[in-house]
Amino acid sequence: MPWWLVLVGLLVAALLGWLVLDWLLGEADRAAxxxxxxxxxxxxxxxxxxxxAGTGGGLALLLAARxxxxxxxxQRHQEAVAAQDQAHRERVQAHTEAITEAGQRHQExxxxxxxxxxxxxxxTELYTGAVELLGNDNAAVRLGGLHALERLGQDNPAQRETxxxxLCAYLRMPAPQDDAREAEVRRTAQRVLTRHLRTNDDAFWPGVRLDLTGARLDGFxxxxxxxxxxxxxxxxxxGTTSLAGATVRGRLRLGATFADLVCDDLRGDAEIALDDAEIxxxxxxxxxxLAGDLSCRQAIICRASFRRATLHRTATFDAAHFTHSVxxxxxVFLSGVxxxxxxxxxxAxxxxxRFGDLALFRWTKFGDRTSFEGARFDGIANFGRSRFHGPVTFEGATFARPPLVEHARATVADPHVWPKGTTVGRLDDD
Incomplete structure (x- = not known):
């Protein structure tokens, strides 16, 4: 505040006091x-x-209030400046910490x-070394290569697929005949593969897919x-190829040549294809x-057994040839067969x-005794143009609909038990 403004205030207070005093003295002089x-x-x-005094006090109060x-x-300015300084210091510190952390992350x-x-x-070195061992001329060295690959896969899950x-490529390679040492190497490769496909084992490798097309396997x-x-x-x-008690998913292609194939207690929803297989x-x-489709089209099988099997989807044996028995x-066929x-x-x-849906036996040739005793047909059963070269019995079989047997043929010499309502007539002497 400029000094002259204070002086003006004091003069105004004095003037006001003088004017009041003068007016009051004038009034007092009028007294008699x-x-x-x-x-x-x-x-x-x-x-x-x-x-x-009051005017001066008012001015003093005004000055004190000011x-x-x-x-x-x-004080507010100082506090704002202090807060800004603190915020600036915090920003500087945060920036410094961010730079330090970024540098640490970069280093990490x-x-x-x-x-x-x-x-x-x-x-890469271990893999290359193991593959080189697998390609060695010495069977013992090849065995070492197999175990090196197995150990590498056990310790490194990302390498298991490779x-x-x-291993599958090795089994697909042509194998020399009458080489006992190479046969042992191949059996070891098979065991290495299957050892890691069992879920109840700590060494289980999930998601493994086997490509053994054209491979030569022995006792797989x-x-x-x-x-x-x-x-x-x-x-x-x-030898005997065993899938007993296995769980199958996706697709299982078995169009191969087998000595014996055991799939007892097989489970899963895989589509199983035995098309063109030879057993x-x-x-x-x-x-x-089996929750998936089963296909055995044009398969050649000596003996087949499906005792107490349950097939949830379509089962197809079209043009299959069973050289002995089935x-x-x-x-239980819950879908068509x-x-x-x-x-x-x-x-046969x-x-x-039990046939839960369509059952087709058209143009089927039965060479020896055939038994549908106690069978249950919940859908259409079609035996049109089928051939029975031995005795056939449907004793105790039940049909939801009359079976279709048009142009089916059976031998005259053998005793047969046909479904009720079936019309039988002689065609010729045989």
């Missing part, structure tokens, strides 16, 4: 009595001084990248394994529970089987 006039003059002087306001404003990424590169180089592909044992998309198309499987011994699906005793143009040279047993 000298004593009264003197008293009034004293009161006038006191009042004038009071006005001056000083207080200025002090509070200064560099360290991780260096470690990853080192690990990849180490894996390692399985290498995948019992209890979990198979995803296994392909044995064109493979030659000596010189026995194939067994006893007690299997049995579906107590089997087709054996059109199939040939069964020996016994469907005793107590």
């Amino acid at each position: 009595q000298p004593d009264t006039r003197a008293t009034l003059r004293i009161d006038a002087i006191r009042t004038g001084l009071t006005v001056v 000083r207080q306001w200025i002090g509070e404003r200064a 990424r560099q360290a991780e990248a260096a470690e990853h590169d080192a690990a990849e180089r180490r894996l 390692i399985v592909a290498v 044992d995948a019992a209890g394994c979990t198979l995803d998309d296994a392909d044995l198309t064109g493979a030659v499987c000596a 010189t011994g026995r194939v067994s699906f006893d007690r299997a529970d 049995t579906f005793r107590e089997a 087709s054996m059109d143009r199939a040939t069964i040279a020996g016994y 047993g469907f005793r107590l089987a």
